[in-house]
Amino acid sequence: MNQWLIGVAVAFVVLAATTAVLTRDPARQAVVLSVLGLSLAVVFAVLQAPDVALSQLAVGTALTPLLILLTVRKVTRRPTRSDDRASDGDRAGTGDDGREQK
Amino acid sequence: MTARARLAVFLAAAAVIAAFFTAACTDLPPFGTDSHPYGERAVAAALDRRTANVVSAVNFDIRAFDTLGEESILFGTVLGATLLLRRARDERHRRAEADRVMPTTRLFGALLLPVTLVVGVYIVAHGQLSPGGGFQGGVVLATALHLAYVAADYRALKKLRPLAVLDVADSLAAASYSLIGLAGMIAGGAFLKNVLPLGTFNTVTSGGTVPVLNAAVGVEVACGLIALLAHFLDQAVELTDPDQQRYGDT
Numbered sequence: 001m002n003q004w005l006i007g008v009a010v011a012f013v014v015l016a017a018t019t020a021v022l023t024r025d026p027a028r029q030a031v032v033l034s035v036l037g038l039s040l041a042v043v044f045a046v047l048q049a050p051d052v053a054l055s056q057l058a059v060g061t062a063l064t065p066l067l068i069l070l071t072v073r074k075v076t077r078r079p080t081r082s083d084d085r086a087s088d089g090d091r092a093g094t095g096d097d098g099r100e101q102k
Numbered sequence: 103m104t105a106r107a108r109l110a111v112f113l114a115a116a117a118v119i120a121a122f123f124t125a126a127c128t129d130l131p132p133f134g135t136d137s138h139p140y141g142e143r144a145v146a147a148a149l150d151r152r153t154a155n156v157v158s159a160v161n162f163d164i165r166a167f168d169t170l171g172e173e174s175i176l177f178g179t180v181l182g183a184t185l186l187l188r189r190a191r192d193e194r195h196r197r198a199e200a201d202r203v204m205p206t207t208r209l210f211g212a213l214l215l216p217v218t219l220v221v222g223v224y225i226v227a228h229g230q231l232s233p234g235g236g237f238q239g240g241v242v243l244a245t246a247l248h249l250a251y252v253a254a255d256y257r258a259l260k261k262l263r264p265l266a267v268l269d270v271a272d273s274l275a276a277a278s279y280s281l282i283g284l285a286g287m288i289a290g291g292a293f294l295k296n297v298l299p300l301g302t303f304n305t306v307t308s309g310g311t312v313p314v315l316n317a318a319v320g321v322e323v324a325c326g327l328i329a330l331l332a333h334f335l336d337q338a339v340e341l342t343d344p345d346q347q348r349y350g351d352t
Contacts, residue, residue, distance in 0.1 A: 003134070050233035050234075051155075051157040051158075051233045051234065051235065051238070053233075054225070054233060054234055054238040055237055055238050055241070058238055058241035058242055058245065059241055062241075062245050063241060063244075063245065063327065063331075066245075066248075066331070067330075067331070067334055070331075070334040070335060070337070070338040071334065071338075073338045074334075074337045074338045
């Protein structure tokens with residue numbers, strides 16, 4: 001039983017890691033990375049390492065994807081002044097967070 | 103270097119690493135057996151120092167010097183990020199505006215924020231007894247605070263986050279780890295020696311210097327990560343480049 005559990009958890013890690021590599025958009029990749037962090041936490045928990053699982057859950061699932069998302073949001077090329085003026089009308093009042101790419 | 107040459111260099115390096123890695127792994131003890139030579143010695147040493155959580159005993163007592171390095175890495179990271187992400191001359195500061203949040207999200211954050219903070223403090227405080235410790239609890243504390251951003255807006259988070267105080271606390275906690283180590287050297291003759299009374303096994307005060315070092319790391323990680331995230335959030339939310347000024351005004 002325990003060995004099957006380890007096998008399933010490791011298979012989940014391999015699946016999540018492959019998906020993370022194959023995802024091209026950094027914002028999506030951050031979300032997949034968070035899933036990968038969760039699956040690694042499950043592996044550590046199954047292998048009776050709760051301390052490491054806890055760190056993995058906190059850092060790999062929450063913190064790293066958050067830092068990546070914030071960085072992506074900052075460096076994504078936003079509309080310049082001229083583009084902005086043209087599309088100003090439909091942006092007003094939508095609570096826009098400026099994430100769309102041009 | 104062309105793509106083909108790069109690939110050839112990579113494949114050569116990968117082959118060498120794969121060969122040595124395989125050779126190294128053949129000497130490892132087999133997976134999932136009952137024989138744990140290192141584990142048995144670590145458990146005996148931890149019980150000897152009356153620390154219930156063996157992992158904490160390894161981190162803060164047996165291998166406390168390694169943890170000093172890890173802690174310094176985090177401190178250096180925060181310092182570097184602070185330096186790199188400071189407000190540049192051509193960046194404009196724009197005060198974050200009040201945001202409207204769904205009532206359910208607000209309720210979720212308002213209920214979960216205090217609970218998560220208590221969980222974080224619990225994980226730090228019981229690091230020497232149960233799974234967890236300064237690193238894990240510190241990260242939980244740091245992320246808990248950011249529920250304020252999820253549930254309300256950036257202004258609410260800024261009110262909850264006295265950055266000047268956190269910066270000082272971060273530095274003091276990082277320094278106190280070395281100071282505790284020096285105290286061990288003066289009192290016991292070795293850096294980071296466990297010189298405090300060991301207490302009763304499986305109580306919060308057991309383990310000598312383990313809970314003290316653990317608390318120092320907890321404070322350092324929590325304050326450091328909040329400061330780190332603060333600089334990232336400032337960059338993403340409040341600072342705009344010159345060509346984005348009009349965008350920022352909307």
